Amino acid sequence: xTISSSSPNALVQLENQxxxxxxxxxxxxxxxxxxxxxxxxxxLITITAVVLYPLVWLFVSTFKPNxxxxxxxxxxxxxxxxxxxAKVMEGIAGVPMGQFxxxxxxxxxxxxxxxxxxxxxxxxxxxxxxxxxxxxLFAAMIGTLLLPFHVVIIPQYxxxxxxxLVDTFVPLLLPKFLATEAxxxxxxxxxxxxxxxxxxxxxxxxxxxxxxxxxxxILPLIRPALITCAIFSFIWAWNDFLGPLLYLTxxxxxxxxxxxxxYNDQTSSSDYGATVTASFVALLPIxxxxxxxxRFLVDGVATQGLKG
Amino acid sequence: xxxxxxxxxxTDDSSSKRRLLRKQRPELVSRPGQRQRARRETAAGxxxxxxxxxxxxxxxxxPMAYSLYLSFTSYNIFSPPKWIGLDNYVxxxxxxxxxMQSAQITLIYVLVGTPISLLAALAVAMLLxxxxxxxxxxxxAFYAPSLIGGSVSVxxxxxxxxxxxxxxxNGLNVLGIDLGGWIGxxxxxxxxxxxxxxxxxxxxxxxxxxxxxxxxxxLYEAAEMDGANAWRRFRAVTVPLLSPVIFFxxxxxxxxxxxxxxxxxxxxxxxxxPAGMTNFITVYLYKTGFADGRMGYAAAxxxxxxxxxAIIAFILFxxxxxxxxYSGDNx
Numbered sequence: 001x002t003i004s005s006s007s008p009n010a011l012v013q014l015e016n017q018x019x020x021x022x023x024x025x026x027x028x029x030x031x032x033x034x035x036x037x038x039x040x041x042x043x044l045i046t047i048t049a050v051v052l053y054p055l056v057w058l059f060v061s062t063f064k065p066n067x068x069x070x071x072x073x074x075x076x077x078x079x080x081x082x083x084x085x086a087k088v089m090e091g092i093a094g095v096p097m098g099q100f101x102x103x104x105x106x107x108x109x110x111x112x113x114x115x116x117x118x119x120x121x122x123x124x125x126x127x128x129x130x131x132x133x134x135x136x137l138f139a140a141m142i143g144t145l146l147l148p149f150h151v152v153i154i155p156q157y158x159x160x161x162x163x164x165l166v167d168t169f170v171p172l173l174l175p176k177f178l179a180t181e182a183x184x185x186x187x188x189x190x191x192x193x194x195x196x197x198x199x200x201x202x203x204x205x206x207x208x209x210x211x212x213x214x215x216x217x218i219l220p221l222i223r224p225a226l227i228t229c230a231i232f233s234f235i236w237a238w239n240d241f242l243g244p245l246l247y248l249t250x251x252x253x254x255x256x257x258x259x260x261x262x263y264n265d266q267t268s269s270s271d272y273g274a275t276v277t278a279s280f281v282a283l284l285p286i287x288x289x290x291x292x293x294x295r296f297l298v299d300g301v302a303t304q305g306l307k308g
Numbered sequence: 309x310x311x312x313x314x315x316x317x318x319t320d321d322s323s324s325k326r327r328l329l330r331k332q333r334p335e336l337v338s339r340p341g342q343r344q345r346a347r348r349e350t351a352a353g354x355x356x357x358x359x360x361x362x363x364x365x366x367x368x369x370x371p372m373a374y375s376l377y378l379s380f381t382s383y384n385i386f387s388p389p390k391w392i393g394l395d396n397y398v399x400x401x402x403x404x405x406x407x408m409q410s411a412q413i414t415l416i417y418v419l420v421g422t423p424i425s426l427l428a429a430l431a432v433a434m435l436l437x438x439x440x441x442x443x444x445x446x447x448x449a450f451y452a453p454s455l456i457g458g459s460v461s462v463x464x465x466x467x468x469x470x471x472x473x474x475x476x477x478n479g480l481n482v483l484g485i486d487l488g489g490w491i492g493x494x495x496x497x498x499x500x501x502x503x504x505x506x507x508x509x510x511x512x513x514x515x516x517x518x519x520x521x522x523x524x525x526x527l528y529e530a531a532e533m534d535g536a537n538a539w540r541r542f543r544a545v546t547v548p549l550l551s552p553v554i555f556f557x558x559x560x561x562x563x564x565x566x567x568x569x570x571x572x573x574x575x576x577x578x579x580x581x582p583a584g585m586t587n588f589i590t591v592y593l594y595k596t597g598f599a600d601g602r603m604g605y606a607a608a609x610x611x612x613x614x615x616x617x618a619i620i621a622f623i624l625f626x627x628x629x630x631x632x633x634y635s636g637d638n639x
Binding site: 036037040041043044047048051052054055057058061069075117118121122124125126129130131132134137140141144146147148149150151152153154155156157158159161174175177178179180185209210211214235239241242245246256257258260261263264265272275276279280282283286287290294297298301302303 | 346349350352353354356357358359360361362363364366367368369370371372374375378385432435436438439442446447448449450451452453455456458459460461462464465466467468469473475507510511514515517518559563566567569570573574577578590593594597598603606607610611613614617621
């Protein structure tokens with residue numbers, strides 16, 4: 001739209017269109033907007049500082065020599081050192097740090113494989129197939145979403161104990177391969193339901209069976225949701241404390257959280273530096289994961305209401 | 309599901325009823341072979357569900373039933389369970405001050421911590437919703453704690469930070485407040501645990517933010533034209549339109565808070581102290597069942613937890629009608 005200078009009426013008209021309220025001229029409104037944005041930024045930066053302070057403190061503290069804990073009130077170490085890292089890498093209870101890392105990695109990686117496969121299979125059945133009992137089973141699945149996990153830990157422990165599987169990874173991994181984490185099934189069901197049915201109908205007319213439809217059409221379509229599930233199951237397995245605490249008894253089988261507990265119990269009074277550094281090292285893969293995949297994580301939560 | 313059922317009713321291909329129906333409601337009439345297809349689909353459905361079914365029955369439903377049975381017994385793993393009726397439950401509620409304290413602090417933690425977390429999450433979500441530019445960065449930064457909040461690492465950090473001479477204690481000293489550390493103080497450890505849970509507001513906030521994005525801007529503009537102030541707009545537009553999300557976050561927040569374990573266990577070195585103030589129900593359950601070997605009693609604790617969670621979920625679902633609004637579009 002062009003406004004010729006010879007017709008001031010048009011300008012007035014335009015201004016009225018933009019701003020029906022004559023009290024606030026456009027310029028004053030822009031000014032107010034800028035102010036609000038500045039306040040907005042300051043508020044959010046303050047919240048960021050408070051929220052991220054513990055993590056920054058953790059990182060910086062790994063460089064503090066033991067003598068500085070409790071003495072140096074500031075964030076920055078007076079005489080930074082890498083001694084803590086050297087001590088942590090030696091490990092604890094005769095087990096090197098690398099072993100704890102490897103145990104955590106194996107547990108988390110196999111959890112991802114098990115969770116993604118079993119949850120995707122179940123989700124396809126719930127979302128796309130019509131069969132007797134679907135309603136009841138789906139309701140049962142939703143019910144397990146709300147079930148406190150602690151109700152089943154005692155019988156599960158007795159079961160695995162009777163099978164002679166305590167101090168192996170089986171009790172920690174088997175549930176993942178059996179889709180017991182209803183969150184993932186639910187998330188994938190929601191995602192599959194959003195997918196148009198045209199392609200699977202077409203494939204079925206061409207003679208594809210259900211497994212073919214699942215494998216060649218649904219799985220590629222729901223890849224973003226599968227990635228979200230994979231990342232979450234990795235992080236949850238990596239952070240899991242209660243499961244390994246119950247089932248793993250010998251230190252060479254310990255994943256990082258249980259190993260950290262050893263540090264915390266045995267050295268916290270004498271060796272703060274090692275405890276804090278071990279905590280940071282254990283957290284590092286998760287933080288890196290988060291930085292790389294945060295889009296998937298945050299969007300996954302936003303669309304499906306998944307909890308961290 | 310219902311269509312499958314209707315399909316099976318009409319089976320006789322030559323009946324006039326069927327021909328009539330085919331004209332009126334063609335989608336309800338099964339073509340030849342459809343019954344077979346339905347049967348095949350049922351078989352396929354169960355085949356896909358095999359892992360889930362094994363897990364549901366083998367690791368959830370049967371164990372639940374077994375733990376209910378165990379809760380009426382005295383059992384220590386080594387000798388067979390001995391039926392003692394309601395003794396465990398009677399003892400929990402009449403003769404076990406540790407349990408009563410545990411239930412009390414767990415309820416305080418849940419009923420105080422969850423609303424505060426929710427309010428913090430909603431407030432920050434509304435702040436982020438004000439402007440899109442730059443919001444993505446803050447959204448991610450605030451989300452990070454909820455991803456790691458339950459981990460042992462964070463519990464250790466929290467303990468170090470709130471301990472005597474830790475950064476929080478020293479910071480308060482500078483302000484002239486001398487609390488002598490939060491970790492050893494029975495009166496301060498629960499507030500500290502609540503702070504730890506509030507710190508993890510990020511995942512709730514992200515869900516709120518997604519909900520806020522769905523609220524049509526015109527509604528706010530209309531309300532503003534009608535002279536509604538900010539508080540009124542929040543009450544009359546934001547809260548009703550966001551109520552399904554609030555309901556969802558409240559339900560999951562309450563249930564999640566009941567199950568706090570790792571941080572309490574680490575912060576108290578597995579003792580539940582000081583003075584039993586971090587002896588949350590899950591910590592008490594773990595100590596009873598796995599440290600003292602009283603499996604039957606621990607099963608009773610687990611069932612009390614289940615019943616309390618079920619009651620809270622039931623109440624929330626029942627009151628849902630009065631305050632949760634599902635609008636026709638989008639949801």
